[in-house]
Amino acid sequence: xxxxxxxxxxxxxxxxxxxxxSHRLGEWAGHAPVLxxxxxxxxxxxxxxxxxxxxxSMAGDEDELAYLREERAFRxxxxxxxxxxxxxxxxxxxxxxxxxxxxxxxxxAAGEGPFAPLAAKAVKEVAYHRDHAEQWTLRLGDxxxxxxxxxxxxxxxxxxxxxxxxxxxxxxxxxxxxxxxxWLASVTDVLGRATLSVPEGPRTGAWAAGAGRQGLHxxxxxxxxxxxxxxHRSHPGASW
Amino acid sequence: MNTPAATGAPxxxxxxxxxxxxxxxxxxxxxxxDWMPDGYRKTLIRQIAQHAHSxxxxxxxxxxxxxxxPSLRRKAILFAKVQDEAGHGLYLYSAAExxxxxxxxxxxxxxxxxxxxSSIFNYPxxxxxxxxxxxxxxxxxxxxxxxxxxxxxxxxYGRAMVRVCKEESFHQRQGYELLLTMMRGTEEQxxxxxxxxxxxxWPSLMxxxxxxDNSPNSARSMAWRIKRHTNDELRQxxxxxxxxxxxxxxxxxxxxxxxxxxxxxxxxxxxxDWDELKRVISGDGPCNAERIARRRAAHEEGAWVREAxxxxxxxxxxxxxxxxxx
Numbered sequence: 077x078x079x080x081x082x083x084x085x086x087x088x089x090x091x092x093x094x095x096x097x098s099h100r101l102g103e104w105a106g107h108a109p110v111l112x113x114x115x116x117x118x119x120x121x122x123x124x125x126x127x128x129x130x131x132x133s134m135a136g137d138e139d140e141l142a143y144l145r146e147e148r149a150f151r152x153x154x155x156x157x158x159x160x161x162x163x164x165x166x167x168x169x170x171x172x173x174x175x176x177x178x179x180x181x182x183x184x185a186a187g188e189g190p191f192a193p194l195a196a197k198a199v200k201e202v203a204y205h206r207d208h209a210e211q212w213t214l215r216l217g218d219x220x221x222x223x224x225x226x227x228x229x230x231x232x233x234x235x236x237x238x239x240x241x242x243x244x245x246x247x248x249x250x251x252x253x254x255x256x257x258x259w260l261a262s263v264t265d266v267l268g269r270a271t272l273s274v275p276e277g278p279r280t281g282a283w284a285a286g287a288g289r290q291g292l293h294x295x296x297x298x299x300x301x302x303x304x305x306x307x308h309r310s311h312p313g314a315s316w
Numbered sequence: 317m318n319t320p321a322a323t324g325a326p327x328x329x330x331x332x333x334x335x336x337x338x339x340x341x342x343x344x345x346x347x348x349x350d351w352m353p354d355g356y357r358k359t360l361i362r363q364i365a366q367h368a369h370s371x372x373x374x375x376x377x378x379x380x381x382x383x384x385x386p387s388l389r390r391k392a393i394l395f396a397k398v399q400d401e402a403g404h405g406l407y408l409y410s411a412a413e414x415x416x417x418x419x420x421x422x423x424x425x426x427x428x429x430x431x432x433x434s435s436i437f438n439y440p441x442x443x444x445x446x447x448x449x450x451x452x453x454x455x456x457x458x459x460x461x462x463x464x465x466x467x468x469x470x471x472x473y474g475r476a477m478v479r480v481c482k483e484e485s486f487h488q489r490q491g492y493e494l495l496l497t498m499m500r501g502t503e504e505q506x507x508x509x510x511x512x513x514x515x516x517x518w519p520s521l522m523x524x525x526x527x528x529d530n531s532p533n534s535a536r537s538m539a540w541r542i543k544r545h546t547n548d549e550l551r552q553x554x555x556x557x558x559x560x561x562x563x564x565x566x567x568x569x570x571x572x573x574x575x576x577x578x579x580x581x582x583x584x585x586x587x588x589d590w591d592e593l594k595r596v597i598s599g600d601g602p603c604n605a606e607r608i609a610r611r612r613a614a615h616e617e618g619a620w621v622r623e624a625x626x627x628x629x630x631x632x633x634x635x636x637x638x639x640x641x642x
Contacts, residue, residue: 095388102391105379105398106610109618111372111406118399125392132388139387163621218631219624226620307444308386314501316387316444316494 083190084135085151086247089289090191091131092152095142096297097173098124099304100160109163116208120170123201130194143308147291147298154288155237157297164216164223164230170209172234175262176241176255178202183250191248210266217270224271231267232275239280240288340541345471348414356540359533360470361415362431363542365422368408369433372426373607375401377441378450386444393490394447400483407479411472427612435593436523438601445498445505445512451491453513453520453558455484460554461524464544473542492561499566506566513562514570521585522593524551530590555583 101121108114132138155173160166181202184195216227242256264274287293308316332351339346346352375398382398385391409419425431436454441447462481468474498505525531525547537543545553555574562569573586595601 099383102382102395105382105395106376107614107617109614109621111402111409113618113621114375114402115399115406118395118402122392122395122399125388125395129388129392142388143386163618215625215628216621219628220620222620223624223627303383307384311386311502311504314386314505316385316390316497316501 082247086191086245087131087134088141089151089245090248091128091135091141092150093156093173093177094124094131095128096150096152096300097156097169098122098128099300100156100158100169101166103160104166113163117166120205120208123198123205127194127198127201134190139308143305147293147301149291150288150293150297150301151291152288152293153237153240154294155234155240157288157293157300158234158237159296161230161233162226163212164226165233167209167212167216168227168230168234170205171213171231171266172238172241172263174202174205174209175266176259178206179255179258179262180248180250183255184248187249189249213266213270213272217267217272227270228272231272232277235275235277235279236281239278240286243286243289245289340469343467343469343541345474346469347471355536356542357415359537359540360473360542361412361417363537364408364412364415364473364476365417365425366432366434368405368412368422369426369431370437371401371405371408373433373437373611374454376607376610377437377439377603378447380441381444381447384444385447390444390447390494393494397451397487397490400487404476404480404483407476411470411476414472415470423615427608427615429599429608432597433607434523435596435601436519437607438596438604439516439519440603442515443508443512445495445508446516448491448494448498448509449512449516451487451489452495452561453516454523455488455491456558457520457523457554459484459488460550460557464550467541467544469541492565495565495567509565510567513567517570518588518592519596521551521554521588522596524548524554526590526593552582555585559583 098121101117101124104117105114108117128142129138132141135141153173155169158165158169178199181195181199184191185199186192213227216223218224241259242252244252267274333353336346336350336352336356339350346356378394378401379398382391382394385394409422412422413419422431426433436457441450459481462477462484465477466474466481468477495509498509525534528534528546528548531547534543534546538546559569559574559576571586573584575584577584596604599605
């Protein structure tokens with residue numbers, strides 16, 4: 077498949093989002109609070125990895141792109157690279173991202189751009205991810221005092237990374253402003269039903285705005301890549 | 317199972333027991349509501365729970381490599397496999413619950429060391445080749461063990477095994493395919509495979525349990541048709557199945573006594589280190605402490621999440637009944 081440079085860059089941005097979030101979810105294997113969540117988190121991670129493989133393959137060789145780029149060449153959102161933290165942080169990150177991804181893919185699937193075929197498949201998977209995140213937001217927010225407090229803190233801690241999702245990505249033909257409005261309405265609704273309030277801080281800090289998309293990442297990301305890439309880089313040219 | 321129809325009279329223990337014996341003798345299935353001897357129930361709970369625990373602890377050695385898998389394809393395969401294992405654990409806990417066991421209790425017993433899991437998962441995964449060798453040997457051995465269990469006398473267990481075996485054989489082929497790919501690769505990759513084979517061969521043979529003359533539960537489990545073959549029979553079957561696969565792969569199995577015996581029509585092989593097996597199953601293997609500690613940590617650190625889910629469900633139920641009353 078030949079793709080133009082703009083599509084190439086856009087595929088990389090969307091592909092990196094899913095690759096990195098999938099990796100973070102993989103860190104939960106064997107650590108989840110109940111067996112059902114071992115299944116659910118691995119299931120979501122596997123969906124995201126599948127999306128990443130399609131997107132990265134649009135931009136080049138999936139393994140070369142995943143394993144041989146340095147931190148500065150990754151184009152993912154800072155939100156998805158945030159460490160798992162406790163289960164509430166993982167749920168908040170999933171809520172913010174899957175709501176965004178669902179709205180984005182619904183629009184892309186309806187269009188005729190290069191991402192429409194992928195989006196048509198992904199939108200079904202992401203609807204499930206979004207539902208899973210919403211259900212857990214409700215359970216934790218409207219559960220015990222402890223879980224409420226943990227969920228509140230998680231939502232606040234990740235809030236400043238949410239603005240970056242709506243920085244237009246060149247080559248992704250959607251109405252970004254409308255996407256942002258819809259996202260905010262949906263998240264406000266879910267948080268309200270979970271007896272949580274929408275965090276007050278800015279959604280885009282002066283330091284975070286558009287940074288991940290430009291290859292400027294938060295500190296833990298380098299360590300994540302070191303683990304992810306180590307084996308592949310130790311055996312140059314080997315196939316697995 | 318045919319039990320006398322309820323007539324209001326107290327059930328006759330003699331007839332219940334003979335009906336049970338009859339079901340077993342006719343190779344029919346015992347179902348959850350059927351009468352069964354206490355010993356049968358207890359043996360099954362122990363075996364099914366330990367089988368479930370093995371699936372859950374078994375997620376750890378391979379889960380170790382999800383974040384380091386060297387290609388996206390292998391990473392996807394590992395995710396899917398670890399997910400399947402969690403699913404197998406769930407089937408098996410459900411089967412154990414049909415016997416009156418409680419999953420929460422079984423989990424407690426696992427993390428308190430009161431129930432065991434397969435000895436094999438106490439060995440560490442040191443390189444990525446271990447992932448392939450686990451698929452080939454460990455899933456292979458599991459299949460040898462589990463295929464006959466599909467005909468186990470207890471219905472829910474047999475049916476769980478049918479589903480588990482289908483998925484296990486898929487994993488086994490994927491593991492073997494990883495090793496084939498690595499053996500066609502670089503010198504270092506081939507050495508990695510041979511090293512993993514050398515480390516996992518004997519522990520895999522030990523998965524079948526102690527030799528027949530030292531297997532206290534075997535005779536009864538066979539009489540009850542919970543088990544269909546002895547430990548040594550299954551071990552022999554595994555060796556016979558694996559030797560040609562090793563040849564095709566181009567690796568040697570680390571046993572100088574291993575050779576084809578024309579007379580028996582089977583491979584002869586050396587004796588596993590039964591003292592090592594004893595140590596490992598009594599808690600003194602290379603990773604026993606880590607495996608249990610990890611399970612315990614996940615359980616304890618997740619307590620607040622489970623409590624939240626319970627509290628939320630209770631609130632929802634209360635709201636629903638308030639709504640109905642209003």
